[in-house]
Amino acid sequence: MLRKITSLISLLSLTVSVAFAQSGTIRGQLTSSETGEELIGATVVIKGTSNGTATDLDGKFNLTNIKPGTYEVQASYISYEPKTVTGVVVKENEVTVLNIPLGAATTKLKEVVIEGRAIKSSENNLRNTQKKAAVVMDGVSAEQFSRSGDSDAAAALTRVTGISLEGSKYVYVRGLGDRYVKTSLNGAEVPGLDPNRNTVQMDLFPSNLLDNLTVSKTFTPDMPGSFSGGFVNITTKDFPDRFTMQFSTSVGYNDQASLNGKFLSSNKGELDWLGFDNGTRAVPDEVNYTVPFASFTNKQDAERIDEATKAFNTEMGPVRRTAPLNHSHSFSLGNQTEVFGRQLGYVVGLSYQRNYSYYDNGTFGLWELNSVGAEGLNNNSLFEDERGVEEVSLGFLANFAYKLNSNNKVSLNLIRNQSGNNSSRFLFGTFPATSGVYDDRAIFQSRALHYTQRALSSAQLKGEHVLPGFKNSKIDWLTSFTLSQQDEPDLRFFANDYYVNGTDTTYRIQPAAYTLPARFFRNLDETNLDVKVNIETPFTIWNGLEAKTKFGAAALVKDRKFRENIYRYRFNDGYGYNGSIENFFAPANLGVVARPSDAESGGIYRYGVYLQDGSQRTNNYDGEEAIYAGYGMIDLPLSEKLRLVTGARVEVTDIFVESFNKSLEPGELNQIDLLPSVNATYSLTEKMNLRAGYSRTLARPNFREIAPYTSFDFIGEPAFTGNADLERTTIDNFDARWEWYPSLGEFFGVSAFYKNFQNPIERTINTLAQNNEIFIQNVDNAKVYGLEFEVNKRLSFISSRLDNFIVSSNLSLIKSEVSIKPLELEQIRAVRPDADDTRPLFGQSPFVANASLTYQNDLLGFVATANYNVFGDRISAISVGGTPNIYERSRPIASLVVSKRLGDSFTAKVSADNIFNPDFVNSHEYNGQEYIYSSYKQGRTFVVGITYLVN
Incomplete structure (x- = not known):
């Protein structure tokens, strides 16, 4: 080979x-x-x-x-x-x-x-870009995240000042959640794949296909106005100056999942290994109609119910298998050549990852404070939580750029990212709400088989043109079409409780709709068309200084379709649950068990376990969004040291979301916003800048949040309800920064910021609702302010022997405050009279810290990097009433990466991730005691890999 x-x-x-x-x-x-x-x-x-x-x-x-x-x-x-x-x-x-x-x-x-x-050096290039930028900007280069061993964009971004992750996918900038973070791909906006989120899942982008990631923390009018925390731009690999080819492969061992014979899984399709479901989980062809309600006299309806019930497979619970090792592979090829006498550059890349994660010592609980002066929280449920997850990611990138002549260039960027996530979960424990005629010793069990298939396909056509006859003005334009898809085929739930009385065990399935065995089929399709044009004109002002004006227009049009079909299993007496899923779905129990011609039927159709269509038109919706924008700005050097960039952007918002249930009020948002911006940079020295800026930006609700219906993901977990009356949030942003670039690649920075939010959008948990409920609402006001410190420095200033050591560290200290609505405050103080009338902003960490120490010896081709990341406790769910809010607790994440060049073309790499293996905890705190909402460990992962490079 x-x-x-x-x-x-x-x-x-x-x-x-x-x-x-x-x-x-x-x-x-x-x-x-x-x-x-x-x-x-x-x-x-x-x-x-x-x-x-x-x-x-x-x-x-x-x-x-x-x-x-x-x-x-x-x-x-x-x-x-x-x-x-x-x-x-x-x-x-x-x-x-x-x-x-x-x-x-x-x-x-x-x-x-x-x-x-x-x-x-791409890292040096990124620092130079940061130094010359008109805004407060941070970033991470391909060189940096290769050195740190980051496999995708999400992990790489944690190296940036003030950034942390939620769920290993969603980016928080300065402690602000994904609602206040905008993501673009080569300058074009990217739609998210999660219907409940405002931004894209960053783990979709393999790091080997990326050139750099930048985060603009202040706004200029040529940027979209819908961010406050940060504007993240993902830049994919550009074509190289010479022929290059790279192949990498690695294997990884997770000490909780890999080679574990207890790994929870399910039967899979032949294409699961590529991130595709091949139809194994699709609705059977026989079920090409709406399954009717049980009919005892209509033959056609009875036969349809019988046929549909028997057409589905009966796998409704996890199975145990041995999980293989994690593995990852990538390939890229690029060059420049001449076509028709003109330069054509190209780069093509492929990546593939397959990872397994597992935990069996997790905890999931629901708690409530329901009386004044209570010693502790009342337990609504407390489960042991076990889960196995297999994740597959497949990425493809192709970039082509063709220079028509010295002043005109067009480029085409094609991206396809495909991922599959196969999750199998088992919960068991106390659930008093289901105990009924039993007592609180009844044990509740819930199983879920959940496959999620995500795909993002993007085609971007861009042009750049210089007009020599018009002061070398530049025109650049972009047209980007993106299709994002998320399918959840055959999401299965099977829940029951049981009670042991002496030697007898009695099993039961609750008749309530949300606890009946069920199969969900969900799919989301969203298209994005992003069109932009910018015109930049330089001109000379006083003292021969170069200024420039910039004008532009943009249009972003989104179209979303969300569909959900639900099939629930009902059963008649004598065919209920008796301790085994296999017995419940025994062939003799399924469908019609007696017909009018049978002696036992009593002249009617009788059913055992049978399928019923539980789909609700309310849960299906269509959404349209159009954002039209125009802007003007000027980049004006007032002197050789002072630079002013100012202007304004106008954005017109038109969002319309309508449920299939026409009796519900559509979600609608129509708004015109003027978004001013001013950024000033004063060069204290050639290597030192002082920055200050003000801007107004906004945050919009997403489609799902203004779609007025209720849905849930797992039995026992809260349901989610949208709100058609949501308003957009406006934010006034104030920023200041001192930065120093003492030598190539080195950096010191201190930043201060203040943000004032009007009508921020918050999520709240109503523990009084059946099965709990998360709903979305505007609150009146919020404030966020803080300081950031960053250093990137070689240690040669201590001793020449330490010249090969580089330390990078950043710390963000953040304070946030949200005013609580009077009605909500009244409910809180009914059980907690001394409760404050403010709380921290949802998802806001009081601090975020990152640190790394690198030893780099170019002569030996040896690099070793130790990384550390930690964030402070942040609210992950806001509770209704006096129940304390749920906080995601602080945890340290540490990793070590070592690489060594072998000859001219090979590099070997070993790494250890999540070295401390901390608990991932979400919990309430009351009277000094912690009450666990969810808790689990991810395990440590050890990776060995090798890269072959021709350059």
Whole structure:
């Protein structure tokens, strides 16, 4: 196999070699060292030859047909100091990459001579982008999250100042939840796949397909206005300057799941390993009609019920299997070539991951405070919780960029991400609400088989154009079409209770609809069309300073369809539950068990266990959203040190969500918002900035939140109810930051921020409702303010022996306050008279801390990184009445990654994740005692991998 791979690589290398016709190439980019912007139309020549060219609209140049040797390359541009790079080595059939920053000219132009470098550090590039940005921005580069061993965008983002994760998928910026975080993919907005969320699940994006992740924490008018915590932009890999190919593979061992013979699972389809359900879980073909209610005299209805009941499989509970090892694989290929005499760049990437997680010592409980002065909370349920989850992720990326000429470029980006999540869960314990004629010793059991299939398909067509005759104005446009899908085929519940009386055990299934055995079929389809155009015009002002104006327009149109079918199992006396799912679904029990012609029928149709269509039109809805925007802004250097970026954006919102139940009021939101912004940057020194800014932004409810119906995910867990009367939230944001870049890749920063929310949207748990209930509402006001500290520094300042050590650390200290509505406060103080009239904002952590220590020895090709992340307790659910709110408790997450280069092409990597294996706890606290809502451990994971790179 290795010989075949080597032969393939040799063939590809030979193809590339022929294309270069036994000569070398120099490629690179010219940028301004002051602003970081590309320099268009600059001149690049090889001294002593006639070989020269001009940079294109990206500031890039391409010198071809160069004989092998060592050269001097000269770069020059009007109003900039020319620069000569010496010692540039050109080899036969190879590409030398040369990136040159030019400094602005002083009163007397002089030439600067530097030594050639052919290696570009993406981390240094990201820091330079951060330094020159108009806003407060942080980020993480491919180099950084490779060093940290992060497998997807979600894990990589935890390295950014003030960022934490919820559920390993959803990003919190400055402690603000996904409602206040906007995500874009190469500048285009990405729809979420979870119907109950406002943002995309970040674990969908494998890290090997990404170039960098940036988080803008302040707003400028050319950004969408619907964020406050941060605007996350995912940048996928761009085509390289030379041929590159990479293959990586790894295996992982989780000490709770891997090779565990007790792993909870279910029967699966043949394509589960690719993240697809192949129809195994689909509604049977025989059930191509609405299953009628039980009819005792109508033959056609009775036969349909009988046929439908027997058509479904009878697997309604988890089975135990041995979980294999985790494994992950990726492949990417990229290059530049000429097509019709023009440069075509491309990169293609594939990734595949399959991971298993399991816990059997979990806890799930529901609690209530129902009287003044109670010593403790009343227990509504307390379960032991066991779960096994298999996750598959498959990703594909293809980027193509074609330069029509030096001033015009078009690019096409194609992405397909597919994932499958197969979850099997078993709860058992006390559930007094179901005990009925028994006493509180009755044991409740609930089983769930839940498969979720997610897919995101995106096609982005972009163009960039420079107008030389109009002051080198730039026009860029983007058209992005995204289809997101989430299917939950055959979500199965089977719940019962039992009571032991001496040697006898009595089993029972509650007749209430929400506890009957049931099968749910849910699917969500959402399309996004995102269109943007921007026009940027530079002009010269006083003292020869360069300013620019920027105008643009955007339209975002969404269309969502959510469908849910429910089939419940009912049964007649004598065919009930007797301790075994197999016995419950015994063939003799299913469907029609006696017909009018039978002696036992009594002249009517009799049923044993039979299927009933429990679908509710209320639970199906269509949603449409249109956001139209226009903006204008100016980037104005008031002096050589002071830069002002200001302007405003107008956004028109039109959201309409309608349930199939026409008697319900549709959810509707129509609004026009003016969103001003001003950001000022003062350069204290060449390496030090002082920033300040103000902006107004907003947060909108999502489709599900204004769809006025109730649904639930698991028996015993709270139901969720939408609210058609929700309003959008407006936020006034104030930011300040001091930042220092002492040397390449190093950074110090201190930030302060204050946010004032009007009509923030909050989730509340009503423990008084049947089966509990989460509902959504606006509250009057909220405030968030805090400080951020960040350092990224080599330790050579302590001792030259520590030059290979790099420390990165950041800390966010945050305070939040939400006013409680008078009616809600009255309910709280009915049982807690001394309760405050404010509380922390939902999902808001009082602190977030990240730290890493890296040892990097380039000569040995050795890198070792220790990572640490922790956040403070944050509200995960707001309770109705006096019951204390549920908090997600603080937990430390630590990892260690070590990599070693083996020869020229191979790198080996080992890592240990979740080293401390802390408890993941959500709980109430009352009178100094903790009451567990949910608790479990994820286990430690150890990974060994190897990467092969041709570059």
